[in-house]
Amino acid sequence: MKLTPFYIGLFSFLIGVFLYDFLQTPLVFLCVFLVFPFSYFFTHTSTAIYEKKVWASIVGFLCGSLYLFFSLPNIDDFTIVKIAKTAEDTGKSSELSGYINTFPKIKEDKIQFEVLVDEEKLLVQKYIQYNRNAEVNYEKLQYGDFIHVSGRLELPEKTQHSIFVDIPEFQYDRFLAKDGIFVLMKNPIIMLEKETSEERREDSWREHTMRNFWKYIFSLRRQFEENIKQKLAYPENEYALGITLGDESGIPQKIIEDFNTTGLRHLLALSGMNITIIIVFLSGLFFFLPKIVRILCITFFIFVFVMLTGASSSVVRAAVMGVVGIIALQSGRKLQPLHVLIFALSCITIYNPFLLYSDISLQFSVLAVLGLMYIEPLLYSGKVKSGKKKNELLQVLSATLAAQIAVLPLMIVFFEQVSLISPITNLLVVPISTLAMILVFATALPFVGWVFMPFAYFLLHSTLFIAEIFANIPNASIITSGYETIMHHHILFILLYYSILIVVLQFLYRRKKSV
Secondary structure, three states: OOOOHHHHHHHHHHHHHHHHHHHOOHHHHHHHHHHHHHHHHOOOOOHHHHHHHHHHHHHHHHHHHHHHHHHOOOHHHOHHHHHHHHHHHHOOOEEEEEEEOOOOEEEOOEEEEEEEEOOEEEEEEEEOOOOOOOOOOHHHOOOOOEEEEEEOEEOOOOOOOOOOOOOOOOOHHHHHHOOOEEEEEEOOEEEEEOOOHHHHHHOOHHHHHHHHHHHHHHHHHHHHHHHHHHHOOOOHHHHHHHHHHOOOOOOOHHHHHHHHHHOOHHHHOOOHHHHHHHHHHHHHHOOOOOHHHHHHHHHHHHHHHHHHOOOOHHHHHHHHHHHHHHHHHHHOOOOOHHHHHHHHHHHHHHHOOOHHHHOHHHHHHHHHHHHHHHOHHHHOHHHOOOOOOOOHHHHHHHHHHHHHHHHHHHHHHHHOEEEOOHHHHHHHHHHHHHHHHHHHHHHOOOOOHHHHHHHHHHHHHHHHHHHHHHHOOOOOEEEOOOOHHHHHOHHHHHHHHHHHHHHHHHHHHHHHHHO
């Protein structure tokens, strides 16, 4: 595909942000030459257009690098960080008050949520197995509650990495930093309090409005969760929340391991599939409305869905692509998927430049989409002759293989596990899971939800049963942590893999065009 100078600039902007976040050194500006191949790769024969793309590459890369440079916070200026550093030396506990800033998640015997303390974020982790009725009913905590926490502040352990020789490890400090969290508190004493009139006055009108908005959104989410848990049995109800809200905190570890082994873990990660199902369902539901009203209704419900799921980066990316895509389809314009993907990523990066490097789920989501865009047509759809219907099962199989090829090096390096039976299990489960997601939403409807409940339960149970059966097959997956050469040189391995993949795809597409 030939990209215009505008999209070349946006693409180079993303490269600049990613490289600066990865290297975290001003020397990244010397890497501006890396964007030249991309401007040449997408060039036309016209010298004038090529020059525009070269300048767009340079300007885009420099803008991306500078954007991240000026976005880096000086954490030493944070009050909570200063207190935490003092606590490391003295061992003293701290007492803080603030608002719960996220939807509290309970995983087995631990609850975790963010607390906003004077516009600074604190991550609270509390083990609740033996003291569920100690200070407060943790299961009733919700977004917007004003709480008092008492405990020892800790700085997340810093992880170092080298480009050439280090074994990859989970960079917990970078993972938290992408959300503006630099301090955590483990096992504090938690007390639910009422905000004082003075604290209310200190809040701006905008902060008060946004807090009430999110509180209402998360109250709807809690009602949906309680509704599903009441109507469906365990663990099918927890799996239902996983495929609809992306919340796997209540799913038993055994089921998650089965999903990892069978290559079905992506079903629990909200992305394009969920947005596509919602768009298709709502398009059919609102078919009688005028075009502009139908687009507005679909956009509104997608917005509500994104809010209910917590607005993760992969869901926002899929939502932006979905909304732009539905507008293009309804208006009769042909929109290039790569343009939409680059635009969506640029919007997410401008909102939070630290997601591009530190959010592995976003990287998986983007690579899977690119696999569906450029690898899947070579595997199947390009072979369909005119007048013949596509075989839906083969299409699911080719899509699964394409996505797996696209994300393979990341699975090897970061998940340390590659499923060998993923194509088969996805062929069986994806259609079932798609219908199950629709029926779960239908089950949550008032009054008529009970009608859909048995069908939703059957599909959910069938999915878990299939995952369990295939996970017990010997050698169903390969554990890659033992490949020391790859793990020690993982960055070079990833670069080499995608370089070879791009060359192979270029060759196949040229051969296909010449046939």
